[in-house]
Structure formats: C-alpha cells, structure tokens
Amino acid sequence: xxxxxxxxxLAVMPLLAVAQQPAPSPQAAGTINGTVEDQTGAVRVGxxxxxxxxxxxxxxxxxxxxxxxxSFIKVAPGPFQLTVxxxxxxxxxxxxxxxxxxxxxxxxxxxxxASANTEVQVGARSQVELAEEQIKQEEKQRVLGFIPNFHVxxxxxxxxxxxxxxxxxxxxxxxxxxTFLGVGVLAGFQQAADDFSGYGQGAQGxxxxxGAAYADSFAGSFIGDAILPSLFKQDPRYxxxxxxxxxxxxxxxxxxxxxxxxxNKKWQPNYSAIIASFATAGLSYSYYPASDRTGAGLxxxxxxxxxxxxxxxxxxxxFVVRKLxxxxxxxxxxxx
Numbered sequence: 001x002x003x004x005x006x007x008x009x010l011a012v013m014p015l016l017a018v019a020q021q022p023a024p025s026p027q028a029a030g031t032i033n034g035t036v037e038d039q040t041g042a043v044r045v046g047x048x049x050x051x052x053x054x055x056x057x058x059x060x061x062x063x064x065x066x067x068x069x070x071s072f073i074k075v076a077p078g079p080f081q082l083t084v085x086x087x088x089x090x091x092x093x094x095x096x097x098x099x100x101x102x103x104x105x106x107x108x109x110x111x112x113x114a115s116a117n118t119e120v121q122v123g124a125r126s127q128v129e130l131a132e133e134q135i136k137q138e139e140k141q142r143v144l145g146f147i148p149n150f151h152v153x154x155x156x157x158x159x160x161x162x163x164x165x166x167x168x169x170x171x172x173x174x175x176x177x178x179t180f181l182g183v184g185v186l187a188g189f190q191q192a193a194d195d196f197s198g199y200g201q202g203a204q205g206x207x208x209x210x211g212a213a214y215a216d217s218f219a220g221s222f223i224g225d226a227i228l229p230s231l232f233k234q235d236p237r238y239x240x241x242x243x244x245x246x247x248x249x250x251x252x253x254x255x256x257x258x259x260x261x262x263x264n265k266k267w268q269p270n271y272s273a274i275i276a277s278f279a280t281a282g283l284s285y286s287y288y289p290a291s292d293r294t295g296a297g298l299x300x301x302x303x304x305x306x307x308x309x310x311x312x313x314x315x316x317x318x319f320v321v322r323k324l325x326x327x328x329x330x331x332x333x334x335x336x
Contacts, residue, residue: 046086
C-alpha cells in the first residue's frame with residue numbers, strides 16, 4: 001500500500017580501508033581518482049576497486065570512502081584498468097592511459113543491481129542479504145528529515161522481500177514515533193470537526209478517536225503491507241520511476257494503486273492493496289460509533305477512498321517526496 005506516512009537512502013556502510021598501493025617509478029608517477037555510486041545516484045561506500053597494469057600486472061586495491069570516492073597515488077604511467085566490485089551489484093571495468101605526472105579523473109562508476117541473469121549469480125541466501133541491506137536503507141528515508149517513508153524504493157530492480165522482512169518493515173512503520181504523533185494530530189482534527197460524534201467530546205472522546213485512528217493505521221500496515229503481500233507473494237513497496245514524461249509518470253503512479261510488482265519481479269494486479277482496502281474498511285466499521293454505521297455501502301465507499309488515496313499518495317511519491325528527503329540524490333534512476 002502507498003501511504004504518505006512517508007526515509008533517507010543509504011545503508012550503514014563499511015569504513016574506508018586502503019590496501020596495498022602500487023610502487024611505480026616515483027619520477028613519472030601519476031594519480032587516478034574516481035567516484036562510485038549506485039543507480040539512484042547515491043554514493044557507494046566500501047566498493048572494491050582493483051588497479052591492474054598492461055598485461056594484468058596487479059597495481060593494488062582500495063575501497064571507496066564515505067563519499068564514494070577512491071584514489072590511487074604514485075601510479076606508473078601507461079595503460080591501466082580499474083575493476084569495481086560490490087556485493088549484490090554487477091562488476092564494472094574501465095580502461096585508460098595515464099600520462100606521466102597526470103591526475104586522471106575517471107568517469108563516475110554507476111553500479112547496477114545484479115539480477116539472476118547476470119554473470120554475478122545471486123543465490124537464495126545472498127538475495128535475502130541484499131534485500132536486508134536495501135530495506136535498512138529504506139528505514140532511514142524520512143521526508144523533511146522526520147516523516148517516515150519506508151515503503152518506497154528508489155532501486156528499480158530491488159531484491160524481493162521475505163515474509164519476515166515484510167512484517168519487520170510494517171512493524172517499523174506502525175511503531176515509529178511520528179506515526180503516533182500523526183495519529184494524534186488526525187484525532188485532534190476529527191474532534192474539532194466533531195467527526196464520529198458518537199465518541200463524544202472531552203478527553204474520553206479524543207482517546208476513542210485516537211484509538212480508532214491508530215487501529216486503522218495499524219491494520220492498514222499489517223494487512224496491506226505484510227499479511228496479504230506474504231500470502232500473494234507481492235512487494236508492498238512503491239517502485240519510484242522518476243523518468244519519462246509527466247503524463248506517463250502520473251499514469252504510472254495512479255496504476256500503482258491497482259498493480260504492483262510480485263516477488264518474481266513481474267507486474268501483476270495488486271490483490272494485496274485492493275483486498276486490504278476493503279478488509280480495513282470492514283474492520284473499522286466494527287469499532288466506529290453505531291451512529292456512523294450506515295450499511296455495507298459505507299464499507300465500499302471507504303475502501304474506494306483508500307484506493308484513491310493510494311493513487312494520490314503515489315503521485316506525491318513520484319513528483320514531490322523525493323525532493324523533500326534530505327541527503328537523498330535528486331537524480332532520477334536508470335530504468336530497468
């Protein structure tokens with residue numbers, strides 16, 4: 001389900017570690033500098049860069065630093081090759097010729113997520129590890145630096161989540177402090193407008209509205225983002241597109257209210273979100289005040305409102321949210 005209980009992208013990364021440096025002739029030595037990033041434009045820390053000279057003579061290895069940058073110093077002039085590897089990503093190479101005393105700036109390496117058809121095979125165990133790394137990044141995404149936005153991925157070919165990971169992500173959203181605060185604000189607006197008047201006013205009325213609003217949020221998270229996606233083997237996240245015409249991106253966002261990626265990475269009807277909309281609407285009907293229960297038509301109406309809300313939320317994800325997330329690259333990702 002798409003909801004604007006809307007995270008800062010980038011996993012906990014390894015420390016910079018510098019391996020052996022080459023020992024060329026100091027008289028003609030040069031320097032090779034570069035940067036490693038992923039498809040979202042986020043810098044990639046801890047990627048291994050191997051330098052080899054003509055004839056595959058080793059020249060040393062380094063790891064990309066906290067800015068995704070790497071550097072080889074005192075490099076012998078002549079033809080060279082750089083090979084970049086990082087767990088879960090395809091290997092990339094670059095060849096060039098270093099002139100005596102030159103500082104060579106290598107074009108940015110943009111790593112693509114490895115798929116089952118690439119040379120780097122991702123087995124069942126490593127797929128789980130890759131998904132875990134990616135959702136750790138997603139759990140840091142916060143709009144304006146504080147509003148959680150965990151169910152969005154900016155990686156076009158993100159690894160599918162296991163049922164356990166789907167439940168963990170739903171729980172992370174449900175118990176986030178900002179979720180409790182958001183529910184409190186909503187309950188306050190409802191009380192001010194005297195919505196669900198059967199709850200009454202005063203502290204008791206507010207407590208009932210708060211409880212009902214949190215129950216809606218909790219049920220929506222677990223039914224729509226964990227239980228049903230696990231049963232139907234579907235991904236509960238919104239896959240940010242970021243490219244194409246405005247019209248095509250709006251169409252993509254609206255369609256995501258009723259379609260989604262399956263765990264097989266293929267697009268399919270979003271049974272999880274559609275059924276969850278009706279299930280949560282029906283569940284809430286059981287604890288709304290009797291005066292606000294007007295028959296099954298209300299359940300259908302509330303369900304359709306939820307589906308429409310998912311579509312609106314997806315449009316915001318596509319055009320607004322990314323720009324309001326601090327430290328997240330504004331560059332659109334490459335399409336799969």
